[in-house]
Amino acid sequence: MKVETYQIQDWEEPETGLVLAENDEWILVHYIPSDYVVDGYKLFKKSFVQQRLHSEHEARVEKVLRLKNVTDEPPEGFAFGTTIELLQWVEDRYGIFEFQEEDEEGLYYGKISYASADTLVIDMILADGTVDTDYDYEYDVDEIRAITFGSDYHLSLRLLWLDQQASAEGPELD
Structure with a gap:
């Protein structure tokens, strides 16, 4: 240890x-x-x-x-990979991911909208769990310093996101 x-x-x-x-x-x-x-x-x-x-x-x-x-x-199930592969693994396991760049106060939550070897565009998950699909900022993959998952805040935001998804689907009709 x-x-x-x-x-x-x-x-x-x-x-x-x-x-x-x-x-x-x-x-x-x-x-x-x-x-x-x-x-x-x-x-x-x-x-x-x-x-x-x-x-x-x-x-x-x-x-x-x-x-x-x-x-x-x-x-x-964890295995190392490229930055995009790691983000995808977190998204597959938790539904959403979190990462940080040079600004330690800047936390970005989302889902992959588009990714290449050097560029990442996300659907941003906001603090209330809603998804901003019009968020089109291109992140430089090489500037990502940290990826976080499974924290209390990450899991709480995931619950809000899941609740938003369920609300958006509405009640099931027979």
Whole structure:
């Protein structure tokens, strides 16, 4: 079990997580937003990780996580891939995905509308769970620094989105 803190390029605040897996491009962690709280998963793109820290603080977090019986296994069915493949995996599993670019405060929730090797266009999921299908901003795939899934907020937004989908379909008529 290994907990690390990461300094991400262009982000002020460091990010902490329990390392679950990594390859040449990505690090998958159980996300630790504060102290000993584990909240979902986060993928960090290694090319934007400027520093990886493991100090006494991270060692203490490891001890608490062991005492809490937190596992360091990746989610079932997870496999590394390209950025688009990872977003597609999250969308397939959860219905919607979340990612971040250079602005650490900017969280983008959505579904893939169009994707190529270097461009991503999404149907944006708004805070009330509605879908903005006219959202046509083109994201540079290479600028995506983090992909988040399974967090309390992500799952809550998913529930709102599912509720909106059910409401849009209306009552079934016989």
